[in-house]
Amino acid sequence: MDNVQHEFEETVKRIQSQNGVVGLILVNNNGDHITSTFDNRSSVRHSEMMMKLADNPKRFVRNLDPSNELTVLQMGSKRREVVLAPGKDFIMMVLREQNHKSIMEIIGANSL
Numbered sequence: 001m002d003n004v005q006h007e008f009e010e011t012v013k014r015i016q017s018q019n020g021v022v023g024l025i026l027v028n029n030n031g032d033h034i035t036s037t038f039d040n041r042s043s044v045r046h047s048e049m050m051m052k053l054a055d056n057p058k059r060f061v062r063n064l065d066p067s068n069e070l071t072v073l074q075m076g077s078k079r080r081e082v083v084l085a086p087g088k089d090f091i092m093m094v095l096r097e098q099n100h101k102s103i104m105e106i107i108g109a110n111s112l
Contacts, residue, residue, distance in 0.1 A: 020097040022080070025050070028090050050093045054086050 015024055016037060025036040027047045036043040054073065061070045073084040076098060085092045 015094055018096075020099070022095040022097065024092065024094050026090055026092045027051070034090060046093060046095070050084060050091050053082075054084050054091050058086060 012024060012026075012035065015021060023037040023042070023046075025038060025043055025046050026034040027050060028034055031047050031051045033043050033047060036046075038046060053075075054070075057073050058070045061068055070086055073086075075082050079098060081096050081098055083094045083096070085094075
């Protein structure tokens with residue numbers, strides 16, 4: 001196992017171990033699952049939602065400043081919070097209950 005994969009797996013474990021985390025999914029830029037803690041049906045539904053949610057904010061940030069890019073999109077409702085973190089070749093989504101430690105605190109700003 002190379003260092004990048006090991007670091008990724010450790011990040012996933014750290015996120016999953018936090019109170020309030022409902023699940024995590026990682027998809028490539030085509031929407032294909034790389035890993036998920038959800039069942040297959042939920043993974044498909046969440047990945048479709050992720051692809052739709054991530055695309056518009058990426059374009060919005062680029063239109064504001066072409067030299068900038070979206071690193072994290074965090075949205076919340078009364079019950080749940082969704083955090084999308086698009087990378088170069090993937091998009092990670094974490095679904096969690098509200099009123100727990102921030103995902104940004106869990107993964108650390110430098111991990112993305």
